[in-house]
Amino acid sequence: MLLKDFLRDGEKALEGLYPAAEARSIMLMLCEAIVGTKSYTHIIEPSFTIPHKDESTLLEALRRLSEGEPVQYVIGRTDFCGNSFRVTPDVLIPRPETEILCREAIRTGSRMSASRSAFGKDAQPVRILDLCTGSGCIAWTMALNIPRCRVLGVDISDAALEVARSQTFPGSAPGPDFRPPVFMKADVLDPGTVFDGGPFDLILSNPPYVMDSQKAQMRPNVLDNEPHLALFVPDDDPLKFYRSIAAISHEYLAEGGEGLTEINDLLGKETSEVFSAAGFSRVSLLKDLFGRNRFVSYAR
Template identity: 40%
Template structure:
């Protein structure tokens, strides 16, 4: 089989709901990883024989994609800001919207980090992408990250070791316990999708990404924000800052919750799609 035939075979299997350009992008992402070829290089070599191993890898990946498995799980990694982060079915795949507000956090906190050590607590670290990005860019920061899932912590610790970044990862149910000490920054991308919203989500998310990291009950949608707001009062030093990802449909409710708990400078920031996505506040 040559490269042209492999591409034709892959493209012909495109699921109906998916845009052709998106499916083609997946193909070239696989080619880049498996064959080490850019799109331009591949197109220049359409008549060349495809190595048997590459054909086999692409065909296996094709079947997994047809089963709605995210390409990040198939490859075993994804990019988050300027870090390559290993991911698997036990952790949520980082989104571009999250990269955006984490970039804002890093920029906002960089002045503090230049003058003194800042202590950062992340609740619900998953793959560790947020905690590790903070540590990477704010080298003097002391970063502690919590997660309930032992599987997620294994992946996060593996990422820290691979990247040579020193963060403390702790197994903890934040709804039932709190870490010791106080912090200057509290960060979280908690579960915030209501079960009733699942009907609008893609199969690759519903069938493969962990429910634990996604969903909250419809009748208690502010569950994690309530714990963050209340416990943050004890965990944060005076002048401490909060950065949270939020449900676009609940920005008003989350803002009121933090205002009622006495936080100041409560602000909601829109993401790159113009949707409310991040809440910041000061204690």
């Protein structure tokens, strides 16, 4: 089977689910993951033949894609902040918007780390709490990018925590003071939960925030495949996670510490008011790549 023919047939099979450009991108991603080809292989090598050993794997993968399963679940990985993360249907697929949260947190955490470097070996590491960690993409990104930091990732799902703990990054070269995140099972909505390792200099979160009434606006491939536990909140109490995050931050955020959380862009004002009412200073809304209110930052 020629690569160019498989790509053409695959795009046709997906045309009812995705725009043409996205369908092509999905097919190229699939072939790169399974065969090792590049996005231009079929162009510069039009006679490239898919190895026989990969044919059945590709055809089964295409069947799953044509049924609406996201390509990231089919190949089991996704790129995020320069690293490849393992993903399964037990965790959300990390979005580009969350990369913005990570970039902001890395800047803040690196600044904190640099300001303590004058103390040498006696310097206290930057301590970070990641609530609703899911795949661990935020927790691991912090650990890999902020010198000497210590990260605690929290989730209620055993299956998500298994994914988070299983992440490996063979191509990365962490420094000598690198420590992998610690992950614990906990319900962030339970006011009795105790988070070891605090106080924390950074508290980060990408909690469930999509209202049930917004389900009708979502693509079937997301609605039918990604975990609802990590996505949705009831319309009659859409800010419940943010009240808990604010309460946890009130107890565990260190003096001079900062928090950053991803939000529903329809509830930007209401979400920021939750943190203002909890007594935090410098509460502000930050925008995503499309100019929508997507994050709330706050400080103690």
